[in-house]
Structures are given as structure tokens and as C-alpha cells.
Amino acid sequence: MAEVHPWQQELWRRLAGRDRHAHAYLLHGPAGIGKRALAERLAARLLCQSPAGLEACGQCKSCRLLQAGSHPDHFLLEPEEADKAIRVDQVRDLVEFVTQTAQLGGRKVVLLEPAEAMNSNAANALLKSLEEPSGESVLLLISHQPSRLLPTIRSRCVQQACPLPGAADSLAWLRQALPEQSEAELGELLVLAGGSPLSALRLHGEGVRERRARVVEGVKQLLKQQASASQLAEAWNSVPLLLLFDWFCDWSLLILRYQLTGDERGLGLDDMARVVRYLAEKSAQSRVLAIQDWLLAQRQRVLAKANLNRVLLLEALLVQWADLPGPG
Incomplete structure (x- = not known):
């Protein structure tokens, strides 16, 4: 059975202890805090035929089928490939599932993650099931970025923030x-x-520290004119684009923070602290603000799965980064 992490215990007691359950829940919060485990445990509790207090019994026919991955009243919806959109055809299958009678005579439970991966057609197709509940169905939507969901999706769910430990x-x-x-x-x-x-x-x-060390070394070489933007864009081919934009967004924020406060404790991790301080001292604040705006805009395009030329995008980033320490 999925683990309920220590920081989720109070939320679990409130969710599992409800006498009546909503037709749809939106469990939201940052990625990596255990929302999926919480949703899976709640799904097991909702489907169980003989729940033991707040927990599924783990022994009934429903629990055994769920553990085997063959429960007829449980529907899992997620992208067919990592980092791809949830398509409208997948949501139509979900809608058909919801309209059917529960085969074991109890509830039907849908688990959808991440909800923001639905494209616009898929999201609109889901609205009908949220607007017109069918029988004893419960939809558990998991979102790492609820602001990217249609307002009409959010408004038709009980929104439950999940705690960051x-x-x-x-x-x-x-x-x-x-x-x-x-x-x-x-x-x-x-x-x-x-x-x-x-x-x-x-x-x-995924070897994040090794990847970051390679990127940090490349940034230092770029600023010393020992490597070009095009060379680094090619060399970083194995580093996820979102990870790169997360790091550069963070570094631009640290530069700006140091320019405004001069606080030595706000330079971030040791690997880039000296570089952040150097760029803060040598860069015009207008340049830092401009590249920060550009980074945030491009990061949104990455999150939206836009069709991007990776190498050209990174070259554009690195050219601007190399130009930071100069006259405004």
C-alpha cells in the first residue's frame, strides 16, 4: 500500500475520515511531496469493501484486485509518454468509464496525474464529468501547477493543498x-x-549533482571566454531543459537579491556563490531584470511543451548570460 508520509498525517486523517466524499478532489502542491502516494492510499480506502478505520483492509476482493492492478472500478489516467500531453481520446475513455455501473457494486475511482498535462481539448472533455457526476464516482486530480488548469476545472473540484514538509x-x-x-x-x-x-x-x-557540476563549470568557462555558447549548448544535451532553466532562473534571482541587499548569506549554493557575487557586482540591474523576464517567459514555454529548438534556445540564453557583466 502507498505510504502516507509523516507530514501528511493530519491531512490524511481529515480526508480519510470524511463521512461523505466529494465527487472530485484537486490535490495540489509542489512536485515531490507525496501527493501521488496520498491519492493512491485514498483510492484504496474509497474502493475497499471492509475498511478498517481510516485504512483499506488490504484483504477483501477489491483490495486484492487493486494490488494486482486489475480493479475494474479503478481508472488511472496519465500521459502515455513522459513529458507529453494527456490527449482528448484518453479523457473520453475516462468519461465512458465514469458513466458505467461499478462492477463490484461500490464506488468507481479515477486518479489523474498531472492534471495540468491535459491539453485544452482534453480539459474541456473532462468538464462534462465534473459538471454531471455519475453514480458513486470519485475523481482524484493531482496537480503540481494548479494555476495552469482551466478555472472551470478548479471550481468544480474540492481543492486540497498538500503540505510541503x-x-x-x-x-x-x-x-x-x-x-x-x-x-x-x-x-x-x-x-x-x-x-x-x-x-x-x-x-x-538521475545524477543531478554531476550534471550541475558540468553546467557550473561550463558557465565559468563561458564567463572566462574559454567556451562558446554554441559549444556549451551542444555539451549540455543530456541535461533536461527544465532543469537548466530552473538553475538559471535561480541564479538570476540570487544576483538581483545580492544587488539589492548585499547579504553574503543570500548567494545560494557554494558552487556558484562566487560567480553570483561577481555578476551582481559587474552587471547593470536593468540587464539582470531583462534576462530574468526572458528566462521566466521561456521556462513557461518549456512547461507548456512548446515545440522548441533546444540548441538555439540555449545559445540565446548563454549569449545573454555572457553579456551580463558589461555596461548597461
Whole structure:
């Protein structure tokens, strides 16, 4: 059964302990904080034929079918390929499922993740099921970025913010998951994951620190004119585009913060602290604000799965970055 993490216990008690359940829930919060595990546990509880308090029994026919991945009244909807959109045909299958009678005589449960991956046609197709509930169906929508959902989708769901764990809970969980890592390494992983422990674990498995070291070294070479924008754009081919934009957005914010406050504690991770300070001291604030606006706009295009020329986009970024330390 899916794990309910320590920082979710109070929310779990409130959700699982409800006498009556809404037709649709929107579980939202940053990626990597355990929303999927919470939704899976709630789905098991809703489908269970003999729940034991707040938990599914794990022994009834419904629980056994769910564990085997063959429950006829459970529908999982997610992109067919990583980082791709949820298509309208997939949502039509969901709508057909919702209109059918539950085969085991209880509820039907849909789990949809991430909800913001639905394209506009798919989102509009889902609205009918949200507007006209059918029988004992419960839709569990998971969203990492609820602002990207149609307002009409959000308004037809019970919106439930999921808590971001505190630093102590995150470190404790990550320490258990990665016992071979030092405290400093765990702390660095959490910073790179924006405080989300499950994202930190995933990033560790993807070799994030090695990737970042390669990018940081490239940025330093760029500023010393030891590498060109085109060379680095090609060399970073294996680094996810969103990860690169996350880092450059963060660095531009740190530069601006230091320009405004002069606070040495606000320079970010040690690997780029000296570079951030150098750029803050040598760059006109207008240039920093301009590249920050550009980075945020391009990051939105990446999130929206726009058809982008990766190499040209990175070259444009790096040319602007190299031009930062100069006259305004």
C-alpha cells in the first residue's frame, strides 16, 4: 500500500475520515511531496469493501484486485509518454468509464496525474464529468501547477493543498532513503529540489549533482571566454531543459537579491556563490531584470511543451548570460 508520509498525517486523517466524499478532489502542491502516494492510499480506502478505520483492509476482493492492478472500478489516467500531453481520446475513455455501473457494486475511482498535462481539448472533455457526476464516482486530480488548469476545472473540484514538509521532516525522510549520503550532500539535494524530498531522491537517481557540476563549470568557462555558447549548448544535451532553466532562473534571482541587499548569506549554493557575487557586482540591474523576464517567459514555454529548438534556445540564453557583466 502507498505510504502516507509523516507530514501528511493530519491531512490524511481529515480526508480519510470524511463521512461523505466529494465527487472530485484537486490535490495540489509542489512536485515531490507525496501527493501521488496520498491519492493512491485514498483510492484504496474509497474502493475497499471492509475498511478498517481510516485504512483499506488490504484483504477483501477489491483490495486484492487493486494490488494486482486489475480493479475494474479503478481508472488511472496519465500521459502515455513522459513529458507529453494527456490527449482528448484518453479523457473520453475516462468519461465512458465514469458513466458505467461499478462492477463490484461500490464506488468507481479515477486518479489523474498531472492534471495540468491535459491539453485544452482534453480539459474541456473532462468538464462534462465534473459538471454531471455519475453514480458513486470519485475523481482524484493531482496537480503540481494548479494555476495552469482551466478555472472551470478548479471550481468544480474540492481543492486540497498538500503540505510541503519542513526541513527537519525532509532531511529525516531523505536520510532514511539515502543513508550513504552525508548531511551536507542531503542538504544540497534538498536545495536543488526546492525542499521536496521525493524530488530530491529522484534527482539523486538521475545524477543531478554531476550534471550541475558540468553546467557550473561550463558557465565559468563561458564567463572566462574559454567556451562558446554554441559549444556549451551542444555539451549540455543530456541535461533536461527544465532543469537548466530552473538553475538559471535561480541564479538570476540570487544576483538581483545580492544587488539589492548585499547579504553574503543570500548567494545560494557554494558552487556558484562566487560567480553570483561577481555578476551582481559587474552587471547593470536593468540587464539582470531583462534576462530574468526572458528566462521566466521561456521556462513557461518549456512547461507548456512548446515545440522548441533546444540548441538555439540555449545559445540565446548563454549569449545573454555572457553579456551580463558589461555596461548597461
